[in-house]
Amino acid sequence: LAKTTQPISMDSYEGQEVNITCSHNNIATNDYITWYQQFPSQGPRFIIQGYKTKVTNEVASLFIPADRKSSTLSLPRVSLSDTAVYYCLVSLYNQGGKLIFGQGTELSVKP
Amino acid sequence: DTAVSQTPKYLVTQMGNDKSIKCEQNLGHDTMYWYKQDSKKFLKIMFSYNNKELIINETVPNRFSPKSPDKAHLNLHINSLELGDSAVYFCASSQASQAAYEQYFGPGTRLTVT
Numbered sequence: 001l002a003k004t005t006q007p008i009s010m011d012s013y014e015g016q017e018v019n020i021t022c023s024h025n026n027i028a029t030n031d032y033i034t035w036y037q038q039f040p041s042q043g044p045r046f047i048i049q050g051y052k053t054k055v056t057n058e059v060a061s062l063f064i065p066a067d068r069k070s071s072t073l074s075l076p077r078v079s080l081s082d083t084a085v086y087y088c089l090v091s092l093y094n095q096g097g098k099l100i101f102g103q104g105t106e107l108s109v110k111p
Numbered sequence: 112d113t114a115v116s117q118t119p120k121y122l123v124t125q126m127g128n129d130k131s132i133k134c135e136q137n138l139g140h141d142t143m144y145w146y147k148q149d150s151k152k153f154l155k156i157m158f159s160y161n162n163k164e165l166i167i168n169e170t171v172p173n174r175f176s177p178k179s180p181d182k183a184h185l186n187l188h189i190n191s192l193e194l195g196d197s198a199v200y201f202c203a204s205s206q207a208s209q210a211a212y213e214q215y216f217g218p219g220t221r222l223t224v225t
Contacts, residue, residue, distance in 0.1 A: 097166070
């Protein structure tokens with residue numbers, strides 16, 4: 001049974017690179033990994049998605065090793081406004097698109 | 112214009128009551144979802160509809176009944192509310208039901224059952 005695990009919380013300082021890892025040790029080849037960001041009193045917002053190797057967009061990078069048992073969201077040079085909860089989502093293609101969210105990582109960026 | 116909207120934003124009610132939460136998306140998406148977020152911020156999918164048809168139905172008490180009158184709307188009706196139903200409920204939509212499509216979330220409805 002697929003399950004996702006993330007650290008509950010992380011602290012960082014402005015200007016640092018932050019890496020948040022999600023473990024998902026039972027996913028199939030076609031299963032996508034997506035990361036969402038959530039600010040207080042708002043709905044989650046899409047950050048990045050991939051299913052293998054590396055994906056980069058204007059706000060983040062997503063690294064997925066060959067065994068796909070984990071993935072790492074990388075936020076370059078964080079600012080105070082990056083303080084939020086970050087969720088890893090695995091979409092299980094072979095299980096009818098079943099969606100499994102991680103428990104979320106609360107990132108606190110300090111000045 | 113808000114892409115995914117929910118009403119009401121806050122809902123306070125007593126145990127045993129029946130209530131509904133409405134969701135509308137103006138993105139032209141085919142797929143809509145309902146999620147429950149508990150006090151520990153854990154997000155759990157409840158239902159998913161694609162073109163008005165139910166495609167995901169997680170283990171949710173049958174007191175919860177989704178209804179999709181058209182593909183732009185997905186409402187959630189809850190019968191006989193219980194204390195444990197207190198949570199934030201999020202509606203979301205995506206272009207299609209395949210995993211590759213990002214989901215757009217509404218602002219949430221905070222339900223408090225007393």
